[in-house]
Amino acid sequence: MRGEIESALGVDLFAEVTGDERLPSCFEVSELLSASVAAVASAASSLVEAVGLASSPPPVCVHQRLVSLWAGRSIHPVGWEMPPVWDAVAGDYRTRDGWIKLHTNLAHHRRAALSVLGVEPDRGLVARAVADWDAEALETAIVDANGVAAAMRSRDEWLRHPQGVAVATEPLIAWDAGRPGSLRSWGGTRDRPLAGLRVLDLTRVIAGPVATRTLAGLGATVLRIDPPDWEEANVVPDVTLGKRCAHLQLDTSEGKASLERLLADADVLVHGYRPGALDGLGLGAEARQRLNPHLIEATLDAYGWTGPWAGRRGFDSLVQMSCGIAEAGMTWSSRTEPTPLPVQALDHATGYLMAAATLAALCKGARGNGIGSARLSLARTGYLLARHPATITGTLGLRPEQADLSPITERTPWGDGRRLRPPFDMQGTTIAWDSPATELGATSATWSD
Ligand SMILES: CC(C)(COP(=O)(O)OP(=O)(O)OC[C@H]1O[C@@H](n2cnc3c(N)ncnc32)[C@H](O)[C@@H]1OP(=O)(O)O)[C@@H](O)C(=O)NCCC(=O)NCCSC(=O)C(=O)O
Known part of the structure; x- marks a missing residue:
């Protein structure tokens, strides 16, 4: 698993992983999550060297227990409760012939x-x-x-399905051809290597927002844009940590003009609207490059970039149904209903890999090797995981102990909370978030107040 991530990323995964606690699953879920965070840590360390903040890549260490806990709830409310994960209707239903x-x-x-x-x-x-x-x-x-x-399919059915066939031929991280050019110097420090780096965040729910939350933890300024009527109450306290969040109506001329200004001043764009959605808003790849030739991009979709389902809307839990993970879980656990992974690991791993790809692209740019962008998908991450059945049964629950939590109280709009400690360390760098979680649309659509 580490080898495939390493070659997809083009960065050695030299981060040490400590701890051997695992989430219970028939797949190597905790190993996937740890390897994805190791990719982030290794790429961040390489970047520190590439931009001249250190003479060699600083040591990095990933904490497997914390990584696994971060894939559940990262905030632990004091005196209030997180909204339920699912609405009243969502879930698995029996059809005439399956689920x-x-x-x-x-x-x-x-x-x-x-x-x-x-x-x-x-x-x-x-x-x-x-x-x-x-x-x-x-x-x-x-x-x-x-x-x-998503209908529940077995892994064999998925591997024979035209979309499963297409996903299996895609790379884990698809890099574009790249273009010559240099990066704007963002002025990071040894303590906060991404301080001053501007990341425009057009992502939803978990996967993309995990990528930008990770970059914020290294000091980046992240500005998330949502349509005014967009709501994701069940994940917002988890995923908006360290970000500015603004509303923009992008299908109006004023909204689009504001986004164009933000894009022109951004260093990185992370996006997860369906393929074609930005083109539909008049902000296709060419327009974005014209606005900002220095822009690095990391993009995700649900079902992959080729095949009949490229462009299909999707979420981690649906991809698990399609690609055989929920069916394998059902057999493994001897249950009679679809049994997903214990956490939304495709989201989290894809999010971390997007952050790692962004850091790798920054590294490349900083070394004068041009500007590159990366595309990932939940389904391709699922294809990686499904090829790694677990050999050891994990027992880790998702309830953190005091020692897992930061001693600092986070003051959120919903009440106080305690955040999990960061899932990795880098010598000489503080992994931390400069602002608490916030409501969507809470700030102006500008890079600073
Ligand atoms: C998340 C989605 C399922 C949400 O689906 P939809 O609600 O149908 O959203 P779409 O992205 O298709 O966007 C709908 C339309 O809104 C438009 N749009 C988007 N933003 C704006 C703003 N700010 N203003 C005006 N219009 C907007 C966009 O261009 C589309 O136009 P039209 O194109 O004209 O329709 C999808 O975006 C998706 O599949 N994304 C890729 C995978 C992904 O990120 N999944 C969530 C992470 S998984 C996860 O977290 C989880 O499992 O949980």
């Missing part, structure tokens, strides 16, 4: 699923309606209605 997962956390996706099923948002009504469908037919109908759902 389907409905992802209905976002209101427009819920409307799409319910309109296909022709029922009100009630689990019992949904279950009765789903039972009259075949899984793939319902999946297709919901996707055609711009919703999100």
Whole structure:
């Protein structure tokens, strides 16, 4: 696993991983997460050397227990509660011939699923309606209605499916051809290597936001943009740590002009709208390059960049259903219903790998080797994990102990909280977040107040 990540990234994974506690799974989930964070740590250390902040890459150390805990909830509220992870309808339902997962956390996706099923948002009504469908037919109908759902497939079925075939031929990290050019000097320090680096964040829910949260932990200024009506209450306290978050209506001329100004002054763009969505907003690759020839990009999608499902909306939990992970979990655990990974590991690993790819691209640029951008997908990360069945049964639960938590109280808009300690260390650098988690749209759409 480390070897594949190393060659995809083009950086030696020299970070030491400490601890051997593992999450329970039939796949090497904790190993995947640790290797992805080792990629971040190793690339960050290489960057410190590349930009002349140290004469050699500083030692880096990854804490497997903390990495695994970060894949659950990273904030531990004091006197308040995190909203539930799932809305009232989301979940696995029995079809005539198998299982389907409905992802209905976002209101427009819920409307799409319910309109296909022709029922009100009630689990019992949904279950009765789903039972009259075949899984793939319902999946297709919901996707055609711009919703999100995934039928449960076995790994063999996925490897034979045209999308599974396409994903298997994609690289873990697809680098573009690169272009000549130099980076703007952002003025990082040994303590905070990314201080002054501007990261524009057009990502949602977990995977992309984990990438930008990781860069913020190294000192980057991260500005996240969302449409004014976008809401992800169940993950916001976890993923907005260290970021500025602003609203922009990008399909208006003022909103687009604001984004163009932000893009022109950015160093990095991390995005996770569906492929083609930025083009639809008049901000396709050429336009972005014209606005900012120095811009490094890291992008993700759900199901890969080639094949019939390239462009399909998706989430980690759906990709796990499609690619055989939920079915393998069911057999392994002797349960009678789809059994996903104990955490949304495809999201977290893909997010860390996007952060690592950004750091590797900065390294390359700093060494005068041009400007490059990377593309990743949840499905390709899933393909990596599914080839690594666990040989040791993990037992780690997701409840942290006091020693796992930072002693500092984080003051959030929802109340005080304690954040997990950082999942890795780098000698001479403070891994920390300069601001607490915040509501979406809380700041102005500018690089500073
Ligand atoms: C997350 C999504 C499922 C959300 O789907 P959708 O709600 O249908 O969003 P889309 O990205 O397709 O965007 C819908 C449309 O809104 C437009 N759009 C986007 N932002 C704006 C703003 N600020 N203003 C105006 N319009 C906007 C965008 O251009 C699209 O236009 P049109 O193109 O004209 O429709 C999808 O973005 C996606 O599959 N992303 C790639 C994978 C990913 O990041 N998944 C979430 C992480 S996984 C995860 O965290 C998890 O498992 O949990």
